[in-house]
Amino acid sequence: MNRKIRVLIGKPGLDGHDRGAKYIARALRDAGMEVVYTGIRQTPEAIADAAIQEDVDFVGISLLSGAHNHLFPEVARLLKEKDASDIILFGGGVIPEEDIPGLKDAGYAAIFTPGTPAAEVVGFINLQMEKRQ
Amino acid sequence: MTSTADIIRDIGEGSIRAIARALSRVENGSPDSADILDVLFGKQQGFTLGITGPPGAGKSTLVNRMITRYRTTDNSVGVIAVDPSSPFTGGALLGDRIRMQSHASDPKVFIRSMGSRGHLGGLSGATRDASCVLSAAGYSPVIIETVGVGQAEVEIADLAHITLLVLVPGLGDDVQSMKAGIMEIGDIIVLNKADRNGIDQLESYVKASLEFMPADLKKPEVIRISAVSGEGLEDLWGAIDRLVAAQTGEEKTARSAVKTLNGILTENGIIISEKLLEIEYNGRKAAEELILAGQLSPYAIGKKLLERAEGMFKHNGSK
Numbered sequence: 001m002n003r004k005i006r007v008l009i010g011k012p013g014l015d016g017h018d019r020g021a022k023y024i025a026r027a028l029r030d031a032g033m034e035v036v037y038t039g040i041r042q043t044p045e046a047i048a049d050a051a052i053q054e055d056v057d058f059v060g061i062s063l064l065s066g067a068h069n070h071l072f073p074e075v076a077r078l079l080k081e082k083d084a085s086d087i088i089l090f091g092g093g094v095i096p097e098e099d100i101p102g103l104k105d106a107g108y109a110a111i112f113t114p115g116t117p118a119a120e121v122v123g124f125i126n127l128q129m130e131k132r133q
Numbered sequence: 134m135t136s137t138a139d140i141i142r143d144i145g146e147g148s149i150r151a152i153a154r155a156l157s158r159v160e161n162g163s164p165d166s167a168d169i170l171d172v173l174f175g176k177q178q179g180f181t182l183g184i185t186g187p188p189g190a191g192k193s194t195l196v197n198r199m200i201t202r203y204r205t206t207d208n209s210v211g212v213i214a215v216d217p218s219s220p221f222t223g224g225a226l227l228g229d230r231i232r233m234q235s236h237a238s239d240p241k242v243f244i245r246s247m248g249s250r251g252h253l254g255g256l257s258g259a260t261r262d263a264s265c266v267l268s269a270a271g272y273s274p275v276i277i278e279t280v281g282v283g284q285a286e287v288e289i290a291d292l293a294h295i296t297l298l299v300l301v302p303g304l305g306d307d308v309q310s311m312k313a314g315i316m317e318i319g320d321i322i323v324l325n326k327a328d329r330n331g332i333d334q335l336e337s338y339v340k341a342s343l344e345f346m347p348a349d350l351k352k353p354e355v356i357r358i359s360a361v362s363g364e365g366l367e368d369l370w371g372a373i374d375r376l377v378a379a380q381t382g383e384e385k386t387a388r389s390a391v392k393t394l395n396g397i398l399t400e401n402g403i404i405i406s407e408k409l410l411e412i413e414y415n416g417r418k419a420a421e422e423l424i425l426a427g428q429l430s431p432y433a434i435g436k437k438l439l440e441r442a443e444g445m446f447k448h449n450g451s452k
Contacts, residue, residue: 002250003161004223029224034248039231046237050230053243055153083150 005033005129006056010047011040012075015065020092020114024060027118028125044071048078051087057132058125063093069102076107088128092116137165141172144270149243152270156245159262166262173265174393179208179273180377180385181264183293185318190299191325192278193232194360199276200236202370209241211272213263217280218248225249229278243272249280261292261396290318291392294385295376298353299323300339302331317346319353321372327357327364409438 009025011018018040025035036054038047051059061075072091079087091103092112100111110124135143135154143151155173159166182199184192196212203210214229225248236242245263260277267275279289290296298319322343324335336355343352354372358365407417414420414434423429 004225004248004250006157025226029219029226030222032219032222032224034218034225034227034246036227036230036246038237039228039234042234043238046234049149049238049240050244052149053153053245055157 005058005125006036006054007033007058007060007125008036008038008047008051008054008056009060009062010038010042010050010075011062012042012044012047012071013063013065013067014041015063015067016040017064018062020064021060021062024062024092024118024121027122031122031125033125044074044078047075048082048084051079052082052084056087057129058088058090060121061089061091063091063095066094068093068095069099072103072108073106080107090121090124092121137168140169144173144266147271149240152243152266153245155266156263159266160247160259162259170262170265173269176269177265177386177389178271179268179275180294180380181268181275181277181292182373183277183279183289183296184299185279185289185296186299186323186325187301187304190301191360192299193229195297195299195323195325195358196229196276196278197233197235198360198363198366199274200233200242202366203274204236204239204241207241208274209243209272210236211264211267211270211275212242212244212278213247213260213267213275214244214278215247215249215260215280218250223248223250243267243270261393264292265393290320291395294380294388295320295373297321297323297373299325300335301326302329302335317350320351320376321369322353322355323369324355324357325360327359328362332357405442406438409441410434413437413441 007028009021009028011021021037025037028035036050036056038050047059047061059075059079061072063071068091076089079085079089085107089108090110090112091108093114095103095111095113103111109128112121135151140151140155140158144155155169158169184196186192193214196214200210200212212233214227216225216227216229218225227246227248229246230237230244233244236244245267247260247263264275264277277289277293296319298321300322301324322339324332324339326332336357339355343355346352356365356369356372358369360366410417410420414423420429420434424431424434
């Protein structure tokens with residue numbers, strides 16, 4: 001068996017600021033994971049469909065535009081609807097503290113805000129994988 | 134974990150999740166992957182298109198165009214996009230989907246990104262198996278885009294029914310196109326970025342180098358396109374259609390069966406060798422240490438393993 005942790009990094013909505021998404025994608029790559037990057041301006045449907053086709057273990061969503069309270073839960077809902085709620089969700093971006101509990105309720109295992117060291121995200125993924133096994 | 138039989142049944146019913154999971158199983162070499170492939174092998178239909186060429190040649194952009202083309206005739210299109218894995222960490226950044234975004238939520242387009250996972254030749258070791266899964270699930274064509282390393286991708290020609298080599302101006306002189314192997318693998322040589330300077334020179338280099346091809350090999354067609362503007366694409370589609378029409382179903386099946394066996398033999402060879410290393414030297418690591426300590430050469434180990442295997446076959450009473 002030659003199993004790799006597979007992660008999809010997606011950017012939904014109209015926000016084109018992808019430095020954070022690319023930074024995390026590279027960090028996860030350097031931690032030995034296979035990272036599928038969708039590019040910017042994806043619909044929640046496109047992200048959910050891609051996650052299923054790519055059979056990833058995690059989906060990480062990055063958003064800096066403020067539309068997270070709409071777009072993040074939508075990705076979670078679509079994954080559930082498509083019988084893929086086993087895929088672990090995490091989010092990142094400019095997200096006010098008070099919004100985090102709501103996003104966690106919507107199905108996000110973690111929300112990372114600006115300034116989070118990449119190692120923290122890597123640690124989160126490894127821990128989740130251990131819990132799963 | 135879902136059982137093998139369930140996965141196969143769900144693939145037959147067109148379940149995207151089942152197809153995706155079967156792809157992971159064959160890619161990971163999970164214990165039931167041979168059982169899954171054994172059933173799916175005979176269900177393959179349609180044809181496979183290989184796309185290869187150096188990084189930045191526009192392969193993904195061309196694949197995006199191709200998906201559009203085959204969607205207009207209502208084919209379900211499968212794409213396997215292979216990107217390099219780091220030889221140091223094993224990680225990979227799989228970014229080919231970015232150029233295929235226009236098909237991101239089309240339910241009849243299945244795009245799968247794969248890391249090469251240390252396999253040489255521009256293809257992931259499991260690409261052949263993944264292609265089998267998508268083809269058996271009803272996707273035709275299955276388009277395979279290889280890692281763009283440029284000079285060692287002869288494997289794709291073995292795997293795909295039709296192979297396109299994508300070249301662009303500005304990547305080197307005529308000596309590059311004289312290097313053996315790479316020019317011979319394309320059934321069609323696509324000269325992309327035809328709007329760029331140097332395209333005439335590239336075409337003359339390529340055509341000149343094809344002049345020297347052995348007379349018994351079929352010369353590839355050379356077609357100029359711009360995958361971004363769409364220029365020349367109609368010519369390219371026509372050339373692909375002619376090649377598809379020229380290959381009969383039996384030819385394709387026979388070819389793919391023989392090539393698949395070749396691949397399996399190579400992989401089995403590695404598995405058997407690992408077992409022999411275990412018996413003879415307590416595993417690969419210990420054997421490597423013997424080499425590093427200067428006690429044995431790699432050749433001595435190889436010879437010993439073969440002798441051991443022969444001894445085992447004799448012992449079992451076979452010829």
